[in-house]
Amino acid sequence: MLVIHEDQINPFFEEIGKAAVLFDVRDDVVPFKQYFIPPVEEILTVNKRGKIFHPMSSGKFVLHGLSLPDLEALTQLDHIMSKPEKDYFYLRRRKKALVIGITEEKLDAMPGGDIVFQSVGDGQYKVWSRGLKGRNTIKNNSRFFRDVEDTGIEYEPPQIPEGDTMEGWSHLMRKLLLDPGHLAEIVDWSRDHDIWNELGERCIGCGICTYVCPLCFCFSVEDRIGLNDVRSRFRRWDACTLPGFAKIAGGHNFRPTLKERYYNWFYHKFVRGYLEYGKSLCVGCGRCKELCPASINIQEVLRLISVDFKKNA
């Protein structure tokens, strides 16, 4: 088993940082998706002769510190963006990136990314790698790693704290997400449930939940004409809870109320996403619950619907 000592992690990053830009995502409020789908991104521009072309690609970069939910979200995003048609801009950035995860939890398999450091106690991390990019990085920097039969350390992953903590919430949410088919069934069933009226009142439609969700990827396309007549096309993050999301020229809005738009957010995450990919578009990271100004807790919403579903259906 390949291990790395925590003292060697920073020198390792210094070494791979010589050829790429390093980002540590552990303290970011906005999830890692911003490195692959930036909040605003120029996608096309026109030169003086009128030829349309897309901007140059970014350079190589390394993302470090993704958690288990984030790694899973990345795997799902890769799947979503590669299904026909392939999203050119996402995949172009994805190709340039080396993604490194870190976790205290026990792993049985590689959850996603190129390299994962899994804590095995006493400052040692077991090293998982996947794909050519991950394996080659390890091979070319072998001096930072040690190959051992057994670390000889008895390691117990940290206990999940009881009560209303982020870790506890995330743990329970990930348990719920083990049965995405059930979640799809109950969210679809709950369309006329009173809770959506309630949430429509409570939600202020700010869109924060979608911006901080690692699996919200919807965007709108926007054109600009500069003062010097430079024309370009941008895409920027959109949020399905915002009023103009389904509004067309002429003024008709296909989802005019916040209740409809909020339900659509859930519907996409748990029903449409499940029908398309067999998984909920949620990894239980807890960001939406943590940062919602109206303190909406999606786990509680799902629980409530689930209880009523069992009673009535």
Next chain:
Amino acid sequence: MHNIYLPHRAQVIEVEQLSPTVRLLRLENRGMPHDDRKLFFIPGQFVIAGDIGFGEAPFSMLSSPYQKKFIELAVRKAGIVTGHLFSLQKGDTVTLRGPYGNGFPIDFMKDRDIVMASGGCGIPPIISLAEYIIENRKRFGNIFLLYGAKTPDELLMKDRLERLQRHDVSILTTIDEPFPGWNGHVGFVTDLIEKITINEANSVAVVCGPGPMFKAFEKTVKPFGISDRRIFISMERKMQCGVGKCQHCTTGSKYVCTDGPVFTYDQIRNNWD
């Protein structure tokens, strides 16, 4: 890797004023491959047209898919993109992507009677379909086209409708309210149903109208007694990417851009949005 968001340019070869707010743009056909049937697209499919600096929007093709030299789009002045397209002259260029979407299931329609219903500016894909049908007229049953608008001016492309009529397509038009000089039927498209008889067991219905009129069309087509699976509706939604990524055009569990824009009625009957 192919960049799906990169459009190509097409020149406007002719502009025709169809009504005070609607213009027809005839665009040179470049960059659109044809399939085994020598079709450049299937009637009911759409392109995303616009210009850089103004944005883009989806438009169903109006011309016959057999037309090799050009494609036609009808543009109603409503917002920024359509406002720009409306102002274009012969020789200007637009950007195009596509064709996208599924189109009408024309093979399924063979040997059946077809009732097409359309209101206002929902006529383009219907004309395209009808012009496909008259090229293969013997393979289809009786064809009816019910078409309604607010005023006689807004009944678009009367010359093309007359040509369809010459090829054994029954055209029934109506306007919403009495209008000086109009001798035809007055009322909604709904009323025209009573004027035709079809064999509902071997018929299909094709519906295209603006989004808000969707409910009204339930009244138009449902009374025929055609099964929900043989009613084809071309849907309209806000659309940005056209390829199933941006999430704007969803209706229930379907994407209008990739699963549609043509749906059978039973696919969308229970959708809340």
